[in-house]
Amino acid sequence: MNLFDVYPLWDIEPVRGQDTTLWDKDGVEYTDLYGGHAVISVGHSHPHYVKMISEQLGKMGFYSNAVQNSLQRDLAARLGKVCGYDDYALFLCNSGAEANENALKVASFHTGKAKVLAFRKAFHGRTSGAVAATDNPKIQAPFNATENIVFAPLNDLEAVSAELSKGDFAAVIIEGIQGVAGIYEPTVEFIHGLRELCDRHGCVLILDEIQSGYGRTGKFFAHQHYGVRADIVTMAKGMGNGFPIGGVIISPAIKASYGMLGTTFGGNHLACTAALAVLDIIENEHLIENAAEIGKYFAEAFRDDKAIKEYRGKGLMIGLELNEGYIGLRNRLLFEKHFFTGAAGAGVIRLLPSLTISQATAVSFVAAWKELTDLSPRA
Secondary structure (H helix, E strand, C coil), X not given: CCCCCCCCCCCCCEEEEEECXXXXXXXCEEEECCHHHHCCCCCECCHHHHHHHHHHHHHCCXXXXXXXXXXXXXXXXXXXXXXXXXXXXXXXXXXXXXXXHHHXXXXXXXXXXXXXXXXXXXXXXCCHHHHHCCCCHHHXXXXXXXXXXXXXXXXXXXXXXXXXXXXXXXXXEEECCECCCCCECCCHXXXXXXXXXXXXXXXXXXXXXXXXXXXXXXXXXXXXXXCCCCCEEEECHHHCCCCCCEEEEECCCCCCCCCCCCCXXXXXXXXXHHHHHHHHHHHXXXXXXXXXXXXXXXXHHCCCCCCEEEXXXXXXXXXXXXXXCCCCHHHHHHHCCCEECEECXXXXXXXXXXXXXXXXXXXXXXXXXXXXXXCCCCC
C-alpha cells in the first residue's frame, strides 16, 4: 500500500528535535521557526513535557468518556484561570477542525438557527462544516456545498450588519488573526462592532484561536488584544505541543445537555496530560511574555527591510510579504541557511516558532535573512 498523495513534500526527514532545533536522518541540523504549522508551542522534546507524558503512559493512556477523568477537570480549571475565561465551560476534542465543527453545532443548537457568517480568506479546517466556512473553493467538495454559510469582507461592518439584520444567523466565526490567508488582523473598531452586532441580532460570536491562541501573539488569545469577549472560543495546535487535542470554551449562557456533543478520543488521559504540561511550561517559563518580547525584536529588525513589502502580525504570529524578486527566499532560507519557515502562497513567509525561541535564535535568523537579501535578488 502507498500513501494517498496529497502533500508536496521536501526531501528532508527530521528524526530528532530539541527546543527550536531539528536534526534530519543524515544528522543535518535545522532551526525550526514554523513549529509544524504553529503546533510546537513549548519546544520539541521539552523535559517536563516528556516526563509528564511518559509517566501518564505508564499508568493509563486512554479510557472513554463513559467514566470519570479528573485530568479533564484539572485542565479545565487551569486553562480557565490562565486564559481569563474561568466562568466558561470546556469541551475537549482532537483537532482544530473538530473544535470548529462543535462550536458551529453548539451555536446552532443554542439559537435554533442554521446560517453562519464567515469572512473572506478565512480558514477554519477541512471537515464538513469547518471547510464550508473556509473561503477556498479548491478544498471544498460538492458534498461541502451549503447555503448556510455567507462570506463578508474582513473589517467591513456595513456588510456584516446587512447580513445579520436578516435575523437568520446562528453565529459569526472569525479568526483572532487570519493565519493561512497570510496574517491579517481585524481592526479594533471592527471586532468591537462585531461584538455589538452579534448582541443586537442574537448571534453567537465564535473566535477561532486555533492558530493565534495559546500565547502566540503575546496574549493568551489574540482577540484579547482588542478587549472583547467571545461567546465561544476554539483552540488546538499549541494546546498539546504536538499531541492531538482541541478544545471549545463555551459561555455559561449556553446550556449543555446529555448527548449534545460527544467524542471517543477527545480529552483522553494522554491528551490532557500533554495540555497540562504545556500550561505548566507556559506559566513557569513566562512564554507569553517571551512571545511579545521576541515579536517586538522581529518587528524592529525587519523595519524597512528591502525584501519585505509588508510586515504583519503580533508576537510570534508573523507574516512577511515579499517584494518582487524575493519570492524564492523561503526555499533559500531552508536549503542554504537551514531555517524552516512557513508560507501563505508564494509571496508571504510565515514565522510561527515555538514560544521558547531565544533572542539568540531570533538574531541568527535575521542575520541569515539579511545575508541572503543583501545579495542580488533571485526568483
